[in-house]
Amino acid sequence: MTSPPAPSPTPPPWPHCAEGTTTTDLVGCRGIYVTGHTRCLAHLGPADRTAYLASLTPGADVNHCGTTLDGPLLTELLYALRDPTTTHPRLGNADFRDATFTANAWFQDARFIADADFRDAAFAADAHFQDATFAADAYFQDATFAADANFPGTAFTSDAYFQSATFTAGAYFRGATFTADANFDDATFTARANFRGATFTADANFLGATFTASAWFQGVTFAADANFLGARFTASAWFQRVTFAADADFHDATFTAGAYFRDSTFTANAYFQDATFTTYAGFRGVVVGGNARFDGGRFNSLAVLGPLWCQGVLDLSEAVFGMPVVIEAAVGELRCGRTRWEATATLRLWHGDLDMSGAVLNFPLAVVSAAAGTDPVRVLSVNGVDAAHLVLTDTDLTVCRLLGAFHLDQLRLEGDTRFARTPAGIDPLRGMPVRWTDRLALAEEHHWRALPAHRPRLRAGWTPAPPLSSGSPPTVPGPAALAALYRQLRKAFEDGKDEPGAADFYMGEMEMRRLDRRPGRPRAERGLLTAYWALSGYGLRASRALTWLLLAMTVTVLAMMLWGLPTSDPEPRTNGTLAGQNIALTTDTPDPVLTGPPHTRLTGKRAEKATRVVLNSVVFRSSGQNLTTRGAYIEMASRFLEPVLLGLAALAIRGRVKR
Structure with missing residues (x-):
């Protein structure tokens, strides 16, 4: 048991007892008058107290603001309100604002049929609310729990307010049911906070709450929004097998010790933007029905993200991973824009799209399609990525934007890597039927050839560039930039001993050089490349x-x-000349x-x-x-x-x- 807090020098707003006034304490007792008297319940005479308690009936209103209630007095008060049918206390409007409970406060099985107001109350010993029922609003703002606060099995059928409450010892809400809003904004849990098996039917608000000891939320059901924005967990946070039926918001939350979300279900969206995980972060077996946003988050230690399932977007944009991480997920889309990987990482994805625009790779990062044969991961962009640290295994690059990546010649392509192909078939070209043979191609070549300026001269089947998210037209590289891309990737294919891929990318490079009509390009070179293409397909056909x-x-x-x-x-001919006795002969062969x-x-x-x-x-x-x-x-x-x-x-x- 701890001592009650020091009295405030400011008088309360209600008529108060003022018993015990001294020169240093001009306010004295802060307890409100008992109706018909000028003293609070604690300082009422024995006869008057007995008469007052006898006048109470089950369900009556009680107002004991500022009153100091010791163990026997609280027991007498609750006994007077006891329902003879259930043998449990039943209270109407219960006003215990600024009250002080110097001994254990036993409210177990109590039924509050109207508002229950414990704002600024001080519980110097244990507070027991096991199996209590709050049928209307329950207010615990700025309450102080110096010992254990026990709420297991409690039912809050209307709003419950615990804003800025301080739980110095354990706070136990195990199995509690909150039918209306539960507000723990800015609450401080100095000892263990136990909400195991609790049910929050309406919004559960823990905005800015501080948990300095373990926070236990295993098996909790949040039927409405769960708001932990800005919450601070300085010890372990246990959220295993939790059901979030609506949005769960952990924006800017800090997990100094382990964060355990294993086997939890987020039916809607899970927001962890700017959250900080100082040590272990576990999301194994998590299911997210909407989007899972970790953008801006920081993982300073071991993180296990998966296996997890996210039907929407798993957003890791601008997140920082300070230690090795393995992400195993089946997602609609995985965004890693400007994500910073400060250690090795492996992304094992069953399906979905992957956008790595601007990702910073300081160590090797491997992207592996766990379902390569049926539904490989489709990489959307590696723009701005240092490909020297990137390994792609069994991925789909048919729509991948490669322009802007660095060291593409050092990119490692393993397994069955898919690229786009050029459209095949027979189309007329300048009045002559020409058969086109398909080959591997970059998505950027499709985008360039599909530009309106090229459509009258080229065959159908080229895919135009998708519009940017801002709605502005996309930037499409020209032949010179495409030739450089093909040249670098050809080197990557050659290093991987992929001769067919290297040959196709060599042809792509030569095609872009042939079609490069920039001013200053020698016409003779283009003519030579055109002849080389026409005669042998650059030595490949x-x-x-x-x-x-x-x-x-x-x-x-x-x-x-x-x-x-x-x-x-x-036939040879011989012509002779006779001059005396000497003969000269000349033999010649006539022209054919x-x-x-x-x-x-x-x-x-x-x-x-x-x-x-x-x-x-x-x-x-x-x-x-x-x-x-x-x-x-x-x-x-x-x-x-x-x-x-x-x-x-x-x-x-x-x-x-x-x-």
Whole structure:
């Protein structure tokens, strides 16, 4: 038991007893007059007290503001209000403002059928409200509980106010039922606060409450909003198996010791913005029906976020993780915008979207799709991320915005990583039907090709960029920036021994270089890249190179038959000159001669001969045939062009085999 608090020098607003006035205490007893008397209940004469108590009936109003009630006096008062049917006290309007209970206050099983006002009351010993029922408002603002406060099984059927109350010893609300609002704003729990199994049918308000010892909320049901905004938990906070049927607000809360939310259910939204978890933070088995917001939160020690299920957005934006963390979650969307990871981290996600814009990675961070084969994690953006510390396993990058990331060439792509693909099919291009072969592509290429300026010239199927959340049009990178992205990611594919991916991203890089029409770009370079694309698909399309090779050889064979091969091989001639007895002989070979109309030159024999000439030209060998002057130039051209096409075809075939 502790001593009552020192009296206040300010007189109360009600007519008071003033018993015990001294030169140092001009107020004296602060107890309100008993009706019909000029003394409070504590200083009433024995006969008058007996008469007053005898006049009370169950359900009567009692007003003992400022009165000091010791154990026997409180017992007599409650006995006078006892209901003979239930044998429990039944009170009407009960006004105990500023009252002092010097001994144990036994209100167990009491029934308050009207307002119960304990504002500024002082409980010097234990306060027992087990199984009490508050049918109307209950006011405990600024009350002081110097010993245990016991409310297990208590039913608050109207508003309960505990604002700024101080619980110096244990506060026990185990199994209590709050049918209307329960207000513990700015309350201080110096010892254990036990709310196990309590039911809050209306709003439960703990705004700014301070729990300096353990706070036990296991199995509690919050049927309406639970407000712990700014609450301070300096010891362990136990919220296992709690049901939050409406919004739960822990905005700016501080958990200095362990925070345990295991197996709790948040039917609506869970707000932990700017919350601080100094030591362990456990959210294993948590289910959130709405959004779970931890943006701005700080996790200074071990955190176990999951396995948890969040149907809406799990927001970790601007949160700080000071120690290693494993997040296992099935979410609608996980936002990690400007999240700071100061230790290693693993994100194991069953499904959902992931936005990592601006995340700060000081140590390796792995993103793993736990359900890679069926519903992989879709990464929306890594803009502003240092990809040197990022590992993506079995993720979906079909809509991922990569522009603005750093060290993409060091990005690690593991498992089955999905990218967008270019639209395939046959579409007319400048009046000619062209078959397009699909390949891996970046989402940014889709966005650029889908711009209105490109639509008349390009095939359908490109995906436009989604609008920004602000409604403003998105920024779409040009070919130069896209070429740089493809170049860096090609290096990442090569480091991962992914030859098919590297080949597709090489083609993407070359395509962007070919389509780059910025001022100052050499037209000759673009022309060379266009020829490289048309002849062999940048050395990656074997069928295209072989088609051009066969076409070139066919044209060369026809040219040889028409203009390169003579009508017949020339025969050597010997011309002699007789001068006396001396004879001089000169032997020459006449130039090959082509005669006859063109249709007579297209014969099988000439075709076979022309084919031998062309095949020899393909492998840089001289045919050894007599050719016309035109034929010699045709052979020289074929000996330059066709081996190049053969080499491109061989390069493409090699790349295809490696893939």
